[in-house]
Amino acid sequence: MAVFAEGEQTAAVSGTAEVKTSTSSDIAAQLGVLKGDGQGVTDEYLAKTSTRLQAAILLLRLMGKEQEALSYTGTATFADANSAGKSSRPVLAYLKNHPEYGWTGTSGGKFEPNATITAQQLYKVMLESLRFRSGTDFTYKEALAFAESKGLFRAAKAVPFTNRDLAAALTETLQAMTKDGKGTLLQEMIEMKIVSADKAALLNGQRIDIRKTADGTYYLTDGKGMALYLFTKDMADLNSCQGQCLANWPVFAADRLILPEGLDSGDFGAFVRTDGSKQLTYKGWPLYYFVMDAKAGDVNGEGANSVWFLIKQPFYTVGLGTDAKLGNYLVDSEGKTLYYFDKDPAGASVCSGDCLKAWPAFHENGIVAPKGLNAADFGEITRNDGTKQTTFKGYPLYYFVQDAKRGDLKGQGLNNVWYVVDPAKFTGTTAGKAAPASVPAKVTIEMKGYKFATPEVTVKAGTTIEFVNMDPDQHNAVAVDGSFKTKLLDKGESATITLDKPGVYEYYCAPHAAHMKGKIIVQ
Known part of the structure; x- marks a missing residue:
């Protein structure tokens, strides 16, 4: 059994390999260079902005001078030292009397201990902990660029600058070489016994x-x-x-x-x-x-x-897999295969009920696609139950329930209607390519023998659909999604509807809902 330091995790592995992971805030806390507030290094603490006094204490900590500063008894200090907590005032006096550490204060002899520090100010401090001197090795204006040249950049764009950003800057500074090139700041801290060698191993990653x-x-x-x-x-x-x-x-x-x-x-x-x-x-x-x-x-x-x-x-919310025989094909973010249904018209799904249980709909709110795929080719439809389904070039995308893992292609070619999507070759389904001109401008559906004589019809958007009752009892047609409802029709009576929006419309007869059901596919 592997044992890890607090905050460390072992990522999912394959075979006998493993990889340990940590964040900068985990490491900074375990090393003791970031100590948090009364509750420790919590998420709440990490979300707070960092102050100038915090940064000053950190510089002293990194240089092994923190305890010396906390014990300092000199009285000369900054004009606003009383605005800091009592325990921190010796630190301000120490900095006032040790200008070589770079904290010369602000205008009017003030320090502004509680002011939020900026990335530029913080990186100036970090460079000085590596023994580079502002005004000699770099100018304050150049601080960020000079820091980046030394490998310090991970919090350079943070606004406002938080304790989480502080952790990132701290850990990268510990990994950086000091000015004399003899070793990293972390190695110096180990030699000064500020950090134990065991804990320092956290930064070997x-x-x-x-x-x-x-x-x-x-x-x-x-x-x-x-x-x-x-x-x-x-x-x-x-x-x-x-x-x-x-x-x-x-x-x-x-x-x-x-x-x-x-x-x-x-x-x-x-x-x-x-x-x-x-x-x-x-x-x-x-x-x-x-x-x-x-x-x-x-x-x-x-x-x-x-x-x-x-x-x-x-x-990527959609990506590509590659098969030796099939070439490239669409997958989701986890690598699971996506399929199209050859019976689907453009802009609609005719897969429902047991079909949808076997072939669940794929949906992503936003599309992030690899180079070569056009995000504009992806869209979505609203299914009859109100759920969304992602489409490619207007055609719905599905999973197959028997695909248990990445790389499974068990749905490919099933029943000669289910196929993977090669984005470079896909131009539509057989149903979608069917000539719409062959569909009449008016379709009649008879209600006969207590059923809809044509239980499924495919029409163009705008086609007139006529329902005619041939039975002695009253019938009507009611859309499941509420998009249409005819009156109750006596024998010989008819009613017409027009559906302008592409989609799949399931409907039923209200008096005989248990056995009178139908479906209209609008292209």
Whole structure:
């Protein structure tokens, strides 16, 4: 049984592989560099904005000077020192008398201890903890750019700056090299016995970061900014990439991950490849680099051969799987196969009842699609029960209940009416391509023998539909969704309706609802 530090989690794994995950706030709390308030490092605490006094105390903590500052007895201090808590006032006096630490205060001899700190101010402090000096190594105006050149950037755009952002800046600073290049700040803190070596191991992990592409979308990278990719052929076999493929697309592996806030640790896993090597996964997709990406920010593998794609954030709500025989086909975010029903007309579903139990409707509120797929090709319909269903090029998409896992294609070709969707080749269903001109402008449905003589009809939008009662008892036609209702018809009487909106309209006779039912499909 593996044992993990508090806040650490083990992500879902395959085979014997595992990956431990933590966030910056977890690590900062466990290292003792972020101590929280009276309740500790809680979500409530992390959501609060960070103050200038907090940042000052953190700088002293990182430099091993916190206790010295808390015990300081000097009296010369900042003009507004009394606005801080009594226990913190010695710290302000210490900073006033140690200007070499960079806290010279604001106008009028004030410190403004309770003012919210900005990212620029915080990163200036972090650089000084690494022994870089403002005014010598960098100017205050250049603080953010200089910090990024040293690998400090993960909270640079935070507004307002919260304690959660503070945790991100703290952990990356601990991993950074000090100015003399002899080691990281974390190594110094271990030597000064501020942090134990055991707990310091929490920062030995590989970072996952989120970057922005030129088109404004976001994607996952490693800690050095190198893009991570998925391979659609892994849908059938996680070891699909072999030989020269692996030479071009090296695997991404690590024993421990440090995740940015907002990513779910449960989305990350690991498995052992057939050659014995370990590879990490995201939402079940093995992760790769691309050898043609030479530097941070390169995304040269995006869309390669229509089978290699970035790990976008938010992740794809529809994606692609690749089969050796079928080629590319649509899947959902978890890799489950999506199908179309060849009997569906455009803009409507004729699958209901037992059919819908076997072929559940697929729906996503927003479409995030891989490169090469046009999000505009996806839409939705409202089913008769009021639920939504996602469509591709106007045709509804379904799951198959017998597909138990990623890569299952058990519905393909079933009864010669159910098929996967190859987005490059799909042009519509047989029903949707049927010439609408062959449908008459008026359709008559007889009520005869206590049933609707034509229980299912397909018409064009705007077609007149006539109901004629041929029985001695009264009948009518009532739509399940309430869209139409005729009067009760005596023998020989008729009533007409017109349906202008495409869809599937189920209806019944109110006096004989148990056995008089019908369906109108409007194209």
